[in-house]
């Protein structure tokens with residue numbers, strides 16, 4: 001956390017409100033100049049309730065969090081003063097503005113609430129990133145394997161008199177929709193085809 005020209009720092013009230021996260025306050029870097037505080041960051045987002053400069057690109061907190069995780073360099077997210085926000089001049093140092101979508105008539109949140117929403121999005125993006133990276137599920141089977149499963153399924157449903165081939169209606173299409181949603185993997189297709197074979201054999205008896 002970086003603070004630019006804080007009115008009072010350190011401050012007993014702030015430490016009390018930090019409720020155990022006072023180490024973050026304690027380690028905050030304090031700057032006299034806004035420009036100086038940003039000089040080590042490669043990407044700077046300015047959190048702003050209002051779109052003031054028509055040409056400045058505006059991102060949602062979700063898009064901001066995704067970009068933050070993608071870049072391998074320090075990223076700053078700048079928040080403004082509680083009563084007056086960030087000046088246009090301060091926003092000019094930002095690569096993007098981040099705007100939390102709110103009711104049009106009530107766009108300006110308390111700074112703590114704004115920080116919390118953006119921190120939440122960063123956290124969620126990190127979870128998503130990590131779960132994608134560590135996802136160990138094998139790749140779904142090919143369309144050809146699915147086609148073989150559907151053939152097997154259709155034959156079995158006819159064998160057990162569940163599907164009337166002269167009046168198939170939409171049954172197979174509906175079953176395709178169901179299985180296509182699941183993105184089956186090899187072992188799952190094997191189980192299903194094993195069940196179908198067992199049903200066919202039982203029916204023959």
Ligand code: SAH
Nearest residue numbers: 047048049079080084085099100109111114
């Ligand atoms: N009257 C000021 C209010 C600032 S609120 C103004 O309209 O600019 C304090 C800070 O919280 C803002 O500078 C901004 O960094 C953040 N903030 C508040 N509402 C926000 C929103 N909807 N989207 C993004 N940041 C917001």
